[in-house]
Amino acid sequence: MERESSSNNEQDEWSASECGFNDPEVQRVMRGGSAAEDITQYPIHGWVDVTQEFHEACAELLPGELAQDMLFGLFEAMSAIEIMDPKMDVGMGFDKFDLPPPSFEAAVAMGAIKLDALEPAELIGIFDALFACLVSWLEGNSMDQVLFTCLYLHAPSQIQDKALRVFCIAVRNLIVVIKNIIILAAVNEEEDFQLYGNSALLAAEKAQPATIAGQLKDVEDELVRKCKKLPPAEDQNLMAVVHRLRFMRHLFQAIYQVELMASAESAEEAVNEIYKNLNVASELLPLIKRTIERGTQPVEGSEAPNPMGFSPRIHDRSQPPTFPRSIKIRERPASYQFLEEMVARFKYACKVIRHKDYYSALVSSSWLSSGILFYLSCLLQNFFIEYSRKSGHCILSRSVLQNLFSSSIRVAHGKQSMKRFLRHSVQAFNSPPVLNLKHPVASDPKVQQHLETFFRYCINMNTFNQFIRLCGFNRARQRDKLAHLIENFDPLQVDAVRLDSLMNQMANERAMEGNELHATALKHSTHFSTWVLYNCFRAMLIYLMSGFELELYAVHEFLYIYWYPYEFLVGFLVSALTRTENILLAQEEYAEHQSKMQVNGGGGGAGGKSRKAAKPKKNKKQQRPYRQEIIYYHALLSLCGGMYKAMGALTKDGRVRLPMSKFDNEEIRYNRRFAPFVPLTSPPPVSYVEFKSIRDHMMLCSVEELYSMAAKHFDQARNVLESIQNPEQEILDLLQIARTNFVVMNVLARGHQKEVKRQPEFDFSKHSYFPIMKLK
Amino acid sequence: MSELSISGNQVQPQQQPTSTIPEPFRVTTNAPQMSDVNLTPGRRKLQKWLGRVLRIVITDGRVLVGFFNCTDRDANIVLSMCAEYLVEGQEPRLLGNVMVAKKHIVSLNIDEPTPSSSLLAQ
Numbered sequence: 042m043e044r045e046s047s048s049n050n051e052q053d054e055w056s057a058s059e060c061g062f063n064d065p066e067v068q069r070v071m072r073g074g075s076a077a078e079d080i081t082q083y084p085i086h087g088w089v090d091v092t093q094e095f096h097e098a099c100a101e102l103l104p105g106e107l108a109q110d111m112l113f114g115l116f117e118a119m120s121a122i123e124i125m126d127p128k129m130d131v132g133m134g135f136d137k138f139d140l141p142p143p144s145f146e147a148a149v150a151m152g153a154i155k156l157d158a159l160e161p162a163e164l165i166g167i168f169d170a171l172f173a174c175l176v177s178w179l180e181g182n183s184m185d186q187v188l189f190t191c192l193y194l195h196a197p198s199q200i201q202d203k204a205l206r207v208f209c210i211a212v213r214n215l216i217v218v219i220k221n222i223i224i225l226a227a228v229n230e231e232e233d234f235q236l237y238g239n240s241a242l243l244a245a246e247k248a249q250p251a252t253i254a255g256q257l258k259d260v261e262d263e264l265v266r267k268c269k270k271l272p273p274a275e276d277q278n279l280m281a282v283v284h285r286l287r288f289m290r291h292l293f294q295a296i297y298q299v300e301l302m303a304s305a306e307s308a309e310e311a312v313n314e315i316y317k318n319l320n321v322a323s324e325l326l327p328l329i330k331r332t333i334e335r336g337t338q339p340v341e342g343s344e345a346p347n348p349m350g351f352s353p354r355i356h357d358r359s360q361p362p363t364f365p366r367s368i369k370i371r372e373r374p375a376s377y378q379f380l381e382e383m384v385a386r387f388k389y390a391c392k393v394i395r396h397k398d399y400y401s402a403l404v405s406s407s408w409l410s411s412g413i414l415f416y417l418s419c420l421l422q423n424f425f426i427e428y429s430r431k432s433g434h435c436i437l438s439r440s441v442l443q444n445l446f447s448s449s450i451r452v453a454h455g456k457q458s459m460k461r462f463l464r465h466s467v468q469a470f471n472s473p474p475v476l477n478l479k480h481p482v483a484s485d486p487k488v489q490q491h492l493e494t495f496f497r498y499c500i501n502m503n504t505f506n507q508f509i510r511l512c513g514f515n516r517a518r519q520r521d522k523l524a525h526l527i528e529n530f531d532p533l534q535v536d537a538v539r540l541d542s543l544m545n546q547m548a549n550e551r552a553m554e555g556n557e558l559h560a561t562a563l564k565h566s567t568h569f570s571t572w573v574l575y576n577c578f579r580a581m582l583i584y585l586m587s588g589f590e591l592e593l594y595a596v597h598e599f600l601y602i603y604w605y606p607y608e609f610l611v612g613f614l615v616s617a618l619t620r621t622e623n624i625l626l627a628q629e630e631y632a633e634h635q636s637k638m639q640v641n642g643g644g645g646g647a648g649g650k651s652r653k654a655a656k657p658k659k660n661k662k663q664q665r666p667y668r669q670e671i672i673y674y675h676a677l678l679s680l681c682g683g684m685y686k687a688m689g690a691l692t693k694d695g696r697v698r699l700p701m702s703k704f705d706n707e708e709i710r711y712n713r714r715f716a717p718f719v720p721l722t723s724p725p726p727v728s729y730v731e732f733k734s735i736r737d738h739m740m741l742c743s744v745e746e747l748y749s750m751a752a753k754h755f756d757q758a759r760n761v762l763e764s765i766q767n768p769e770q771e772i773l774d775l776l777q778i779a780r781t782n783f784v785v786m787n788v789l790a791r792g793h794q795k796e797v798k799r800q801p802e803f804d805f806s807k808h809s810y811f812p813i814m815k816l817k
Numbered sequence: 818m819s820e821l822s823i824s825g826n827q828v829q830p831q832q833q834p835t836s837t838i839p840e841p842f843r844v845t846t847n848a849p850q851m852s853d854v855n856l857t858p859g860r861r862k863l864q865k866w867l868g869r870v871l872r873i874v875i876t877d878g879r880v881l882v883g884f885f886n887c888t889d890r891d892a893n894i895v896l897s898m899c900a901e902y903l904v905e906g907q908e909p910r911l912l913g914n915v916m917v918a919k920k921h922i923v924s925l926n927i928d929e930p931t932p933s934s935s936l937l938a939q
Contacts, residue, residue, distance in 0.1 A: 081909055085870075
């Protein structure tokens with residue numbers, strides 16, 4: 042009550058106009074001055090020096106006291122640029138006697154840049170510097186402050202040297218193409234990438250991306266011919282130029298084709314073509330890296346990436362005032378390293394897209410192979426998640442994958458691509474008979490209608506679409522968006538449950554009608570709700586665990602973060618998968634039973650048929666591709682359990698630094714951490730009180746007991762992980778984590794370092810979810 | 818939470834040094850409702866200047882002209898709708914909100930009607 046009344050008082054005192062949230066333009070108007078006041082028209086009366094007076098007046102203020110305009114608020118305070126701050130103040134360091142930074146025309150007139158007959162060393166220097174600028178642009182800098190500091194890019198048509206001209210034209214076109222790809226994928230955020238730059242400069246000469254490869258090829262051939270005439274010792278530099286031109290050509294072609302894929306007819310062909318180009322590009326990179334020092338190098342202490350052709354501060358004063366002042370352009374070797382990794386990521390993306398296409402074509406013909414597709418769609422989703430982890434901050438890599446994926450499902454499934462994709466996804470997950478086009482029940486109009494409604498709803502909710510798209514964003518944004526996505530799963534779950542119960546209801550009706558085949562196909566189906574739940578659980582798990590990667594959690598919070606997946610999430614996932622497996626096995630048995638009945642009914646004459654009936658048994662192993670995943674989640678479960686108990690033990694042992702109780706409220710922190718899960722009805726949210734009672738119960742054990750319980754969990758994890766055949770790198774890393782933590786827990790259980798209660802180090806370098814605990 | 822409210826003038830200092838006068842923590846503002854007859858002369862001056870146009874010459878020779886928005890005991894100044902002149906009279910660059918720390922301030926001029934207003938300060 043008291044709080045309410047005080048806030049009322051405040052409202053009386055401060056009307057909205059005085060809180061300072063309006064933009065300055067509006068403020069001036071409100072104050073009654075003329076609209077759109079122009080600061081440049083001042084002084085109206087004349088300047089009066091108040092330096093001394095002002096300082097004396099300020100001295101009367103108390104420490105922390107402000108003399109502030111009635112419209113001044115936190116927003117104004119936060120958005121102010123600090124003058125003379127080297128990072129914020131673009132205007133800093135200008136001398137009024139300085140010449141303005143040279144423009145293209147000025148530089149030509151002064152003879153500062155050569156337009157013709159450039160030495161190979163000069164060309165190498167400029168090319169390398171331009172690649173460095175390109176990389177710096179992709180890293181999020183404004184193109185004006187990196188790429189367009191190169192004067193040659195301003196007017197390539199005026200360059201006489203053919204190699205340089207064509208290269209510059211290629212860079213300009215590359216800029217346009219890359220921009221298009223990133224806009225199309227729309228997974229960029231302001232912190233990743235600056236879309237907007239001085240478009241006037243780009244517009245000056247028209248982009249013709251289709252002609253670039255040919256032009257580059259011409260110059261290459263010309264230079265190669267020139268090389269042949271030179272004595273063998275002298276052609277090295279020229280060959281280095283050729284390699285750069287060739288690299289540019291293949292890189293350009295690969296990226297350009299990604300853009301074209303949006304409208305391509307055949308995804309397969311395009312991806313193959315892209316892959317080929319990438320291959321050549323990656324083969325050229327080592328050659329280029331070896332010849333970096335053959336080019337002219339940037340002058341020590343200069344901001345220009347190359348001695349000739351760059352005017353670093355040319356656009357500084359045309360930038361928005363809030364732009365960072367100084368840009369660090371990547372060094373050349375590091376830039377090529379970046380390009381090398383980027384090309385490798387593109388190749389990786391192509392590979393998976395190719396496989397996916399292949400298998401999805403395979404799967405629509407028979408539901409037996411759906412297991413394979415499920416495995417692949419899992420792989421695909423895992424792949425998206427994995428890819429996003431690897432490419433983290435490279436916006437182009439992330440955009441390219443999104444484009445490749447969306448155009449390949451478009452090509453594979455035609456117009457209603459997303460619906461088909463979702464159907465496949467469910468079919469692949471647990472192959473409900475209603476989705477099997479060969480099954481007679483699939484043609485039941487009522488069934489079709491219900492399915493149609495459900496999928497349309499899914500598409501309208503956009504949840505699954507979002508899930509894949511979301512993986513394209515940078516990691517921090519991803520988590521943010523996941524929180525909203527999780528919320529969306531709730532209505533979907535409701536709808537899926539409704540669909541399942543409708544199916545069951547229809548099963549009863551059909552059974553009454555005596556249509557046993559249809560009844561069995563429809564009965565006991567929890568297909569759709571399981572599918573939705575499974576996806577929801579995965580999103581929740583990623584959300585929770587990504588906090589470790591982003592270093593959001595304090596060590597004393599680890600306990601409940603690991604507790605939740607241990608107690609609930611991973612267990613849910615395992616049970617969802619097990620349920621699915623059981624449904625599938627039951628279906629398979631029924632199908633077998635049916636075919637046997639048919640065989641028996643048709644008489645013993647058909648030997649071929651009986652062989653057919655025996656076949657599914659052979660496939661049983663293929664039928665259980667979830668085994669792998671279930672085992673993986675079992676390992677995750679043990680690891681979470683181990684970490685949970687380990688944190689409990691460490692906390693009880695006094696080895697975890699806790700916040701001062703005066704400033705601490707664990708309940709608030711707990712509620713915040715799990716806030717996105719609250720809107721879900723299933724799984725139901727777990728209140729802090731429940732958590733607390735579970736933890737208190739655990740904490741009754743002695744420290745030694747807790748340590749050995751944790752050790753037991755890690756041991757279990759190790760056993761499970763060791764049982765996996767042909768383990769991937771991730772499994773090996775987890776194995777190492779489980780082993781090491783097992784040893785550490787045992788050591789602590791035996792009372793090692795009992796006197797020194799130091800917090801162990803948590804090293805997340807092996808895996809982003811689980812640390813290796815290290816005693817110092 | 819009310820003791821943390823932005824309006825500041827209700828806030829009691831947490832720890833008062835015994836030597837100084839127990840004056841409540843305060844914000845001097847030119848908001849019409851807040852007119853306080855007991856302001857010290859310096860505060861009164863600042864109150865008068867708030868919202869006026871201020872010209873600051875800083876250590877590297879640039880001139881910043883903007884609306885005087887806020888200052889503190891150390892004479893750190895916030896200007897809004899600020900224009901930056903490399904050379905006065907030439908085309909300025911518009912910066913928006915800026916904060917100038919005391920150590921960079923060379924001189925301050927206020928746009929004020931005075932009898933001697935025809936004399937332009939350097």
